[in-house]
Amino acid sequence: MTIDVRHDHVGITLAADMLEPTIAWYSDKLDYSLDLRFSANGSTFTFLSNGDSKIELISAGAEGRIPMPSSLPATHDIQRLHHICLAVADLNDVLARLRVRGVAPFAGPLRIDPIGRRIAFIVDNVGTIIELTAAI
Incomplete structure (x- = not known):
């Protein structure tokens, strides 16, 4: 039996100070909409979508x-x-x-x-x- 998979989303890790500019970039440049934002385990998770395309921005302690x-x-x-x-x-x-x-x-x-x-x-x-x- 094969495993049936479908692509769900791509996750991008960000430094905390880059979350808002990155939401704005995807909204302004590629017409993504903010779907959901929540915090858990010390990180903020933000989901953006444009049609069936979804991106998860993960804002925590990323450096570099x-x-x-x-x-x-x-x-x-x-x-x-x-x-x-x-x-x-x-x-x-x-x-x-x-x-x-x-x-x-x-x-x-x-x-x-x-x-x-x-x-x-x-x-x-x-x-x-x-x-x-x-x-x-």
């Missing part, structure tokens, strides 16, 4: 920051969760809207024929890499 990427290949140099990926209907339209909102891709758009997708990469205010993908 991921450096902002300078290029896509440079981000492949360390073991870690590399990125989250958001599917969009029209990559060019979304990139144009993001530019107006002050967000430019740091890589792409790229055409990836083996998977029939176009992709581009942006970063949030704390350095989380976000891939945007659409069908060719």
Whole structure:
């Protein structure tokens, strides 16, 4: 028997002083809405959503920051969760809207024929890499 799984959310840990700016970034740049916020075990948990996409911001004692990427290949140099990926209907339209909102891709758009997708990469205010993908 196989295990039936579905993706539920991505969790991002933050320093306490970055919680409000990160909520604002996802709200202002990618139109996420605040769904729920609560504290437990010394941490604050904040859930954001946009359609079926959910992000959990975990604010506690995190220290140190991921450096902002300078290029896509440079981000492949360390073991870690590399990125989250958001599917969009029209990559060019979304990139144009993001530019107006002050967000430019740091890589792409790229055409990836083996998977029939176009992709581009942006970063949030704390350095989380976000891939945007659409069908060719």
